[in-house]
Amino acid sequence: MTETKPSVNAAAITLPEPAELARLLGVAPQTVRVHEPHLFVGDARPLIEYTAFRSEDVLSHVLGSGWEKSKEEIELRALDGYFVRVPVAKLKQHRAYFAVARADGSPFMVDNPAQQESNLPLGPYYLIWDNVSDPALIRDGATHWPYQVSTVALRAPAMHSLLPDGIAPAYQRHAELAQKYCLSCHLVNGYGGDKMPINLADRVKRLSEPAFLTWVLDPAAVDAYTAMPAMAPMLPQAEREQIARDLYDYFLQLPVHQ
Numbered sequence: 001m002t003e004t005k006p007s008v009n010a011a012a013i014t015l016p017e018p019a020e021l022a023r024l025l026g027v028a029p030q031t032v033r034v035h036e037p038h039l040f041v042g043d044a045r046p047l048i049e050y051t052a053f054r055s056e057d058v059l060s061h062v063l064g065s066g067w068e069k070s071k072e073e074i075e076l077r078a079l080d081g082y083f084v085r086v087p088v089a090k091l092k093q094h095r096a097y098f099a100v101a102r103a104d105g106s107p108f109m110v111d112n113p114a115q116q117e118s119n120l121p122l123g124p125y126y127l128i129w130d131n132v133s134d135p136a137l138i139r140d141g142a143t144h145w146p147y148q149v150s151t152v153a154l155r156a157p158a159m160h161s162l163l164p165d166g167i168a169p170a171y172q173r174h175a176e177l178a179q180k181y182c183l184s185c186h187l188v189n190g191y192g193g194d195k196m197p198i199n200l201a202d203r204v205k206r207l208s209e210p211a212f213l214t215w216v217l218d219p220a221a222v223d224a225y226t227a228m229p230a231m232a233p234m235l236p237q238a239e240r241e242q243i244a245r246d247l248y249d250y251f252l253q254l255p256v257h258q
């Protein structure tokens, strides 16, 4: 393959149908066994086998092989407005796959108890990670496991939105936490996902710290039927609380635009 330089300004690319992708890549998808994080309850770590393409094959095909050398992020968008940005560095460090089916032929769906949803269709593409041979990934739970993915793009990190002028550089870590845990569904001043498009820079300033902490750590305590998942359920409680307090501090500091 010739090396091309993918551009961070290029339009997002719609992934071809799985059968067409197999033809274009010249490889059949393989069976990949993962601990399915959407099904983590208590200490249960159910194993599921998916049929999947290696992420490096898919990304090199659609973006050009130069994506691997960049310090950018891969943006994956789902049909329902959910969006995830995964740092290229994480994709280089761990094994990710684009799943297209269940290996045992059962429907390509999953339950998502954290968002009160069952029989969720996963296709056309579901980004999965080999957290069986790489158990460190279990800590991330379902973060960076977007389903119904239809488009892929290379993007520059959005630090101009997340760390605008006037915010101390020490908040970079907080901005990264917000991106990882919140901005797949919510916005900060226009940047983020459209699943629940509220501007956290604005909305959080109208919440007390205890109210915010409850939303983030235990949304079901606010509304038993909420579609908001609890943040980072796999992390120790003390660490979750620290992250939530840091996020509150960060959203209070952020200026509001739009």
Ligand code: HEC
Pocket: 115, 178, 181, 182, 183, 184, 185, 186, 195, 196, 198, 200, 203, 204, 207, 212, 215, 216, 223, 225, 226, 227, 228, 229, 231, 247
């Ligand atoms: C998977 C999508 C998703 C993620 C990730 C997510 N949220 Fe939410 N959030 C929602 C949805 C959906 C609602 C609306 C819930 C409802 O009304 O029951 C919501 C509601 C909220 C509310 C209440 C808004 C209001 O005033 O009505 C706050 C505050 C909030 N989210 C903050 C956060 C923060 C902070 C994070 C990151 C730690 C986060 N959310 C991560 C989907 C998400």
